[in-house]
Amino acid sequence: MTEEIIIAGFGGQGVLSMGKILAYSGIMQDQEVAWMPSYGPEMRGGTANVTVILSDARISSPVLTRYDTAIILNQQSMDKFENAVKPGGMLLYDPNGITRPPARDDIAIYKIEATRLAAEAGNPKSFNMIVLGAFLKVKPIVILDNVEKGLAKSLPARHHHLIPVNIEAIQSGMNHVEKS
Amino acid sequence: MKGNEVIAEAAIRCGCDGYFGYPITPQSEIMETLMAREPWKETGMVVLQAESEIAAINMVYGAAACGKKAMTSSSSPGLSLKQEGLTYLAGAELPCLVVDVARGGPGLGTIQPAQSDYFQATRGGGHGDYHLLVLAPASVQEMNDFVALGFELAFKYRNPVMILADGVIGQMMEKVRLDDRVPRWSDEDIERISGEWALTGKKNERARHVVTSLELDSYKQEEFNHKLQAKYRRMETEDVRHEELSCDDADYIFVAYGSSARVCQKSVQLCREQGIKAGLFRPITLYPYPRLPLQALARRVKGFLAVEMSAGQMVDDVRLAVNATAPVEHFGRYGGVIPTPDEIVEALKKQIIKA
């Protein structure tokens, strides 16, 4: 099994940390992982994206042009990555701020209203975990136990009390993801 | 862990005595990680932010002259500044470790990954007839492994060793198995390992040690250069490293190092899916270059494509090794652009297969 994922959105949406948690979760179940961010000035407020690869075998290129899954969190990223999804692949997006929804019919498209859900829950920071939950519902490539361990690994100890809140957000994402 | 963070962790674990650096993207995490880890409390390792890359490499020079395990890290523009120090280190036969997390150039260039420092790294970089031993990691695991290996080789040859990485390897995270901790060398260890030359304070029973690259007599300087060349020949026989992937039955070979090699691994897969028998030859030491194994392959394959994030630097070494036995072409993206697995496959078809 190899899953090649691009997560793309604005800086500050927790794109990189979502990728990191996913990667750590993969390590927890003994998979090979690679996490490769776009880096540079765009880290500060512009677009941010990260490639995450989980695999049972040695990972080749950490830099890809085609992905099994694209998780898209703003319109610029939609423009850039919709066509990068392999045929038969999956695209997950938050409709908030999307002016031109994805139009491909050879891939599975899912929606998660993460911005709205996070606002309703009164915890905008849980946004990325809601998205992660939505993804894991559709593609359960890592089990929730390992996500919890991954969270513990990627969060500094002083934030460990936030793990239950994050798990809740992941479950909320799992419950609210819809196929479009 | 990120490649850069792993360098820092590996340095602490392998008993490094001193790190001297100056911030530059995309490798600042190395010093940041060290400063956050405070290894001076744990092992006594010194970590110092210098006022410039020039000062940093000269601090390394001072520390190395004492027989200590000293290192620095930087990215391309910073490496240009360090070249003076490197030629002095090579000329004084001092061991040290230098990490270059390369970015796009020339000039200030971009902060994105590139491999356009190949000439600078493998040809010497500064003035005079000298070489660094250059290791090119292609994974975060190798960022770990090459720190201890780098110091080992540096002291084996009394020569600076460079880890030539790039922004991809520095910034990416992968699973990594860290080495066990090794204590820093004691004064007795240094006496045993480098007692012939290290600055430890002149004792009555021995002559003073002088670390210098100056020689006023040109014949003696020539003799010294012979000695250096003999050392480089020895590196070529004892410490050339490379890796071959799917080369056994291959008709076509990608030659690539570092992150380009990772991208090419994918290209090999894509080729094989399309029925093209491609393989990957990955030099691990860029100096000394794995010339002989490449030559051996040249006798039985239909062509080589050197893939680099540069306008064509390593391809020169491929051509020298292949020596016109088989076609050699170059494909590169540069200035901070990373080639994609697909365009590499296309380049192979267009430039080598030509069918």
Added chain:
Amino acid sequence: MAKFKGAVVVDTEKCKGCNLCVVACPTGVLSLAREVNGKGYHYSEMTGPGECIGCANCGMVCPDAVITVYRKNVQN
């Protein structure tokens, strides 16, 4: 009252004849030789040892550390 007599020995082969010791000598004991040493320098030498007081000024100012100074109490 103590009376000191001194003597200056110059390593004449290493002397470069810079003349600084000659100028530094308070009693005019030293002068540059007419002859030259192996390097072609008019080396410094004691010409009137009787007047040397062993003050060591010459030794101190000698950039090449080629001067040894002796002093003896000749009160008795």
Added chain:
Amino acid sequence: MSVELKEIIKEENIVYRKTPALTGNVMHYCPGCSHGVVHKLIAEVVEEMGVRDKTIGVSPVGCSVLAYNYIDIDWTEAAHGRAPAVATGISRLHPGKFVFTYQGDGDLASIGTAEVMHACNRGENIVIIFVNNAIYGMTGGQMAPTTLVGQVTSTTPRGRDVKLNGFPMKITELLARLDGTGFVTRQAVHTPPAIRKAKNAIRKAFENTKKDKGTSFIEIVGTCSSGWKMTPVEANRWMVEKMFPEYPLGDIKDI
């Protein structure tokens, strides 16, 4: 008379001789060069303190590049101007050692300005000996940052012109203003009293290392009779007349 001389020239009557911490190699310096005296003073101090086995010297690029041939201690030679950085590396990893740099005006005040500023600003526990003779000796008498206004050198053949070349650099005063320096002084070695003072200053600097009192910086105003095209005696006179008003002797900072 000669009998009397023999009486005097006896081991027990020696009051001054070359310190054993000098190697005995004939120095390559020109006749009358101040470097020789400064080398001698450092060697004497190291010997008298009994710290030869704990002292590491860093020689520069310039006339004193070969200083390591003359003082019998462990040495390293540094790239042009970089001695304070090299000394930083040594001193940080050998905290118990006496580490000093020996630098000329071109090395320290021109190409190595950044290194000396920052070493002093960090308060590196080292001694910096700075020999200022207002000219590049090694390369044949070119303008130094400390060359006096109007002074003729091979690159200021009509004298240093401030419009073209700026002003003589008083780097010692600049360094004294940095919080990292503990002892900053300017000395000379042209007369026995001056030499005694200079030696005391060097001794004090080395003692400061023991006490970790920050960077000790000693400028020695010296002569370059070859570069100035004078005899050594004339050069000393010129130094007193022309250099001292620009570079007055004495302690600038002592905490």
